[in-house]
Amino acid sequence: MSIRPARIEDIPQILKVEQRAASAAHWSVEKYQEIFNDVESLRRMLIAEDDLALHGFIVARTLGDEWEIENIAVAQSSQRRGLGSVLLQRLLEDARIEKAQSILLEVRESNLVARTFYEKFFFSEYGRRASYYHNPSESAILYRLCL
Numbered sequence: 632m633s634i635r636p637a638r639i640e641d642i643p644q645i646l647k648v649e650q651r652a653a654s655a656a657h658w659s660v661e662k663y664q665e666i667f668n669d670v671e672s673l674r675r676m677l678i679a680e681d682d683l684a685l686h687g688f689i690v691a692r693t694l695g696d697e698w699e700i701e702n703i704a705v706a707q708s709s710q711r712r713g714l715g716s717v718l719l720q721r722l723l724e725d726a727r728i729e730k731a732q733s734i735l736l737e738v739r740e741s742n743l744v745a746r747t748f749y750e751k752f753f754f755s756e757y758g759r760r761a762s763y764y765h766n767p768s769e770s771a772i773l774y775r776l777c778l
């Protein structure tokens with residue numbers, strides 16, 4: 632398995648993983664394309680792949696010294712094998728190298744798998760936004776990791 636920055640030609644496989652992950656954030660093709668086409672894009676995206684397929688990705692927005700993880704998903708058949716951890720660790724390494732001070736994210740209150748995942752990496756809760764998500768309506772739990 633290798634981790635590398637995403638390329639525009641990865642979008643179809645990224646979408647396949649994302650669309651099958653019900654609890655992931657769901658973006659349009661255009662929003663993914665912006666990452667690569669917009670020279671001012673502040674987004675970073677990493678993917679995990681082997682010779683057969685793309686198995687997972689992580690995408691973050693870099694806002695000066697504050698980064699925000701916007702999405703992470705691992706294909707169901709590859710979950711719980713450490714892949715999400717490798718993607719997150721690689722992003723954290725990049726953030727440290729680029730002197731980010733903190734990494735933020737929000738997650739559905741009921742997404743206990745993702746919350747357990749982030750808490751394993753010492754993200755801590757700092758707030759909640761009521762009814763932040765729709766379909767179904769649900770609060771967002773806000774997490775932060777100070778680097």
Ligand SMILES: CC(C)(COP(=O)(O)OP(=O)(O)OC[C@H]1O[C@@H](n2cnc3c(N)ncnc32)[C@H](O)[C@@H]1OP(=O)(O)O)[C@@H](O)C(=O)NCCC(=O)NCCS
Binds near residue numbers: 706
């Ligand atoms: C969250 C997600 C990316 C984790 O990826 P993964 O590759 O399965 O995670 P890892 O194997 O690296 O697991 C790391 C830790 O996360 C936690 N974790 C992962 N899956 C878990 C599960 N099903 N139940 C409980 N804890 C879990 C555990 O603490 C685990 O450490 P451990 O295996 O030593 O117990 C993956 O579950 C996923 O794609 N979920 C659907 C999309 C999603 O909800 N994204 C978050 C949007 S905010």
